[in-house]
Amino acid sequence: MAATGELLKKMQSEITCSICRGYFCEPVTIGCGHSFCRACLSSSWGVRAQVFSCPECRQVSQDGEIPLVNRHLAQLTELGKELGSKLLQSTEGQSQCVTHKKLFKLFCEEDQTALCVTCGEAPEHGAHKISPVQEAAHKHRRELQHIRSLLGNHLEEDEQLLAQEEKLAGDWHWMMEEQYCQTHFFLMKEESRFLERLKRDQKASQDRLSQHIQSLQDLRQELQEAGQQANLDLLQDAKQLLGRSKAVLAQRAKSVTPELKECPIPGLIQMLNRFRVDLTLDLRSATSYVTISGDLKSAKAGAGWQLGTKHPEDYTYPYAFAEQAFSSGSQYWEVDVTQLPQWILGIHTPYLRRKRARNVDSCASVFLLQCVKKQEYHYLQTYPGSLNHQMKGPLPRIGVYLQYSSGTLGFYNVLQRSLIYKFYSIPFTAPVKPIFGPGPPLPGTKPGPMTLCAVDSHLCTCCHLSQ
Template identity: 75%
Template sequence: MAATVKFLKDLQSEITCSICRGYFCEPVTTGCGHSFCQACLSSSWRLSAPDFSCPECRQVSQDGEIPLVNMRLAELTEFGKELSSKILQSTEGQSQCVTHKKLFKLFCDEDQTALCVTCCETPEHGTHTIFPVQEAAHKYRKELEHIRSDLGKHLEEDEQLLAQVKRPAVDWYWLIRGEFHKLHLLLMEEENRCLERIRQEEKASQDRLYQYMQSLQDLMQELQEVGHQANLDLLQDARQLLERSEAVLAQRLKAVTPELTEYPIPGLIEMLNRFRVDLTLDPQSADSCVSVSGDLKSVKAEEDWSEETEDSSCHGVLAVQAFRSGSQYWEVDVTQLPQWILGIYTPYLRRKRTRNMDSCDFAFLLRCVKKEGDYYLRTYPGPLDHRMKGPLPRVGVYLDYSSGTLAFYNVLQSSLIYKFHSIPFTAPVTPIFSPGPPLPGTKPGSMTLCPVDSHLCACCCSSQ
């Protein structure tokens, strides 16, 4: 019996396809001597095209064509299948129930076990569905063959899908690449227009300053000439010259201080939103001049705000979060504030700073100041001291710890305000917020941290 089983296993290995693991169906033999179902080899070669290699040993076929059906192997397969069926039936007839010493002639569908006649009469199987062994085997063979047929259909469909993926009707790679190329060109054109606008406005600013200097020189010349006139003649022109002098000097701040021009960058804020972080204020860090809201999202100046010097007005509050790696971006609503300070604080840098900022040492700030109806933006430290067209509704702050970058943005206009470069951070960086100083005779407003999912547009700003 053992020799028969071994012979049967050896025969099955010779008539079984190594791809589908089933008996050969229209077997073909490659030049290297390995055999497969014709359909299996065809599918394998379609998947690996143009490399027509043997699925067994990977030897490349010289002609790349499916061989003809091996008729001798097909006949051997049919003989093996018939012989295997007869041997299985004979071995089934020799199987006996260990308990009742009777042949297994029945099969319990619920328990999936073979039974003898006596087993099926026990209460354990009294209500179960019982089939003769041959009938049960035939039933399951049909079901398995049906499943195998369905799997074959799915395989054919998947092969067709794979072919479509390899050669799609719509070439999305080139289409999308073309759209990005078009976008790159548009951005380059926008960049060139923006840079040209910067050059023109720098020249216009120089011209305005030159004209103002020329008016000062003319006024000085005229005052010098008047100084040599007779008393009566001087008195006649004195009041008019004083008024002109005051008017010219009143224009000095606007003439000397450049205006902060907005240069919108398409997609800027959308790109920065990828780094949005949710900040909360730390009430423990707030001094007596400010108060933090209960939700830890807003800070307001108290009425007893004190300001010793203009550059040391660091009354404010720190964020709970501190950063020592990565990139972060947050936005702050300053709609209710005419004056404010935003930035970061870090206790240590890699080198000593030459400028002493009193209590604001190692802070990098952007400050908004209102004077005589005009708004000015200044950085500490840094060269920015520019006049604005009007107040900012929302300011974006971007921090990149590794490169030491800190940038401020006009969210509404999608434009850059100022950027600090190469700050030598060595310790955690904490955002800082100051809602003042408040203007005399005005009610202090709130500085509010914007939610990470909030967005600002022109219509939102106009409605505030």
């Protein structure tokens, strides 16, 4: 028995895969003479390998293809497994049931236990499936072999999928890089196109203003000369001269006050939305001039608020303050002003560094964008700053972006995705509070609310036009 065991052990070493340490499954033999399971070799080489070498002796193979199954070795493997099974049976035969002193010849599938013949006839196993040990072992070996073969196939397929994923990832990386390049190029073209248009518009505005100045100078000269005419001559030309004077003066507002430029920037609002914050109004800032809603999300002008003589910088000006204050980072919020013909938006900071910077008055404690309506025109003005432009119509929603570290404050036309005005290098030294002025209301009109937009609220042209 010992000699047979040694012989079988030697035979098993010849039919065992050195990778998985199990019997060969679909054995293949490579150029150096060593054999492996087909799935094991495929996994070892991998679909990404640049050099194909033997997993055992490391000899490099010139051919990276997996060889065909070695049928002779497969038959030898089956023979070795059968001999091993018989030897195992003879060994198992030496085991006996402790209760009945008989050999284990049966196997209970339900309880997964070995039984002698007497145990198999016991009532507790009457409804169980009982098979001879050899038959049960053979059945389980076949099932395990099948699962092992499936695992090998799945492993090979998954290796191929991994290679495809890596290739797709590389392709996707290239495609996205190329798409970003196209987007950058598009934005550069849009920037160049708009700056060129802005230059033309500025030139046209300057020419229009120069022509208006020339018209005023010519008219003043004519009026001066007319004043020196004889009475009858003066009376003959007076009606025509007065009419022309009224026409020239009527053109002044259009010639002198520039129109706010709109430059839609693709992706602008989406970028700003990354810094969106949820603001609420401070109920303590409510006065007889400004009332605040119960949900702290809107403010309305009180009945007593009229445009007085107070300067916008005055801390007691009718503002509603946000409950939140900021002393770092970047924040962005949007305000719905659809129902307001006049309004004020901005920030308040109690202290500033004594520093003069571009577009910044070092004594200012508020930085504002104000909408004023005069007759049929709307005008946007900043304090401090030089913006005083007229608009084609009212704005439905204003975006405000604050970057504390750089001292930047920007105002945006959300619907048109364009910049209105930006303050630079504000020397903050203390927390900044957003402020809201829902007025002053126009005489004889019912004031509407100024509403803080929810963080997940977005505005697009189609939504606004459908309202």
